[in-house]
Amino acid sequence: MHLSLRYCLYILIDRCVVQSADFPWIKEKLLLLADEDEQDGGRGTELSNTTAQWAIPKDILQMVPSDQQLNRLAARLGLEWEMVLLDLGLTSVEITRCRADHPHSSHSQVLAALVMWKQTQGRSATVQRLLQSLQYSEIHPSSLNQVFV
Numbered sequence: 001m002h003l004s005l006r007y008c009l010y011i012l013i014d015r016c017v018v019q020s021a022d023f024p025w026i027k028e029k030l031l032l033l034a035d036e037d038e039q040d041g042g043r044g045t046e047l048s049n050t051t052a053q054w055a056i057p058k059d060i061l062q063m064v065p066s067d068q069q070l071n072r073l074a075a076r077l078g079l080e081w082e083m084v085l086l087d088l089g090l091t092s093v094e095i096t097r098c099r100a101d102h103p104h105s106s107h108s109q110v111l112a113a114l115v116m117w118k119q120t121q122g123r124s125a126t127v128q129r130l131l132q133s134l135q136y137s138e139i140h141p142s143s144l145n146q147v148f149v
Helices: 005-015 024-039 045-054 067-076 081-088 092-101 106-124 127-136
Strands: none
Touching: 067 106, 081 092, 081 106, 081 127, 092 106
16 A cells, blocks of 8 residues: 555644644644655655755766765764665665774774765765765755865
């Protein structure tokens, strides 16, 4: 059974925390997101918002990030790096392996995981896909200045 995003959000709004009068903006935001998702069939708006938010040229978005770019990104990611890599498709076992292989350097752990993602995804490992995961992890664009230049 396939449930639409709009239907799921209505259930959330009716049955969960969003009903509180203290947080009306949450309900408004969820309904706005559901409307956007319904209008674009569940794709497109999210990617165009990602593109606009990060202000990166379109040609770079379609490229596979270089190891140098991944190194710069690894230096800027904090504790949220595992969530980013899980969203990119790495398993918890693969992340644990990166931690075990580099027990004394969190930068090396992150870089190893990013390189593993790039190797396993091939041409699908684009800057745009990476930015999408960063956005899901609520990483502010200003923290990544000069990473994809």
